[in-house]
Amino acid sequence: MGRRGESEFVAFAEACRPALRRTAFLMCGDWDHAADIVQEAMIRVYVAWPRLEQDHGLRAYARRAVVSVAIEQARKRSSREVPTDQIGDRRVDDAADQLADRLLLMSALAELPARQRACVVLRFYEDLGVEAVAEALGCRTGTVKSQTARGLEALRAAYARHGGELVVRPGVPAEAKEVTP
Incomplete structure (x- = not known):
């Protein structure tokens, strides 16, 4: 070069x-x-x-x-253990609440399989479209859609398992609960 x-x-x-x-x-x-x-x-x-x-x-x-x-x-x-920290129930202030929620969300995200995590991160953090994620992962758009759906479902379950509360936001149907970090 x-x-x-x-x-x-x-x-x-x-x-x-x-x-x-x-x-x-x-x-x-x-x-x-x-x-x-x-x-x-x-x-x-x-x-x-x-x-x-x-x-x-x-x-x-x-x-x-x-x-x-x-x-x-x-x-x-894949055989490596994923460390999870126990976060106490004590709430100090809003910043502490946000940090606790972020840690819960990161623990839940760590449980996702690599492809599902990639789809969720690229779609919702990087804000890429389905086509761009498919290109980044070298797969079809249908795969991105299914992996994203499965990833979000697994993320919600893991978040709740770690103690996070799933809430319904105004204007969002009750069956479409969202994780609110």
Whole structure:
């Protein structure tokens, strides 16, 4: 890779690293592990850099690399126990409530299988459409829809199991309960 290509890659990597790390964190639930996932993904992007179109889809390619690495590592670590913290019932203030809810949600998210977690994270955190998620995961749109539906159902159940309350928001039918972190 020439000097110009390498400097462009460095600028690209620095610009997109924070967003990729947040996505990786939601995939794995650990900031240090998320940094490792992003590092591995950026190695893949660096190797492919000379053949990538510089104006189109670089961030999407990098995001797909992050998701792929996270799923691969989750498969390798599938026998690993997922730590869950017991959060006390004591409520201090709204910030503490939000933190407790976030921890409950992260614990519930950690229980999802890797593909379901990827679909939920990409659809609702990254705010990608079904087609974009399908492209990022290398699957069909129907797979994204079914994995997302199953993931949300499993997320709701795990959230409730961890002590979170499912509430019905105004304007949302009673049968379509939402998790409110």
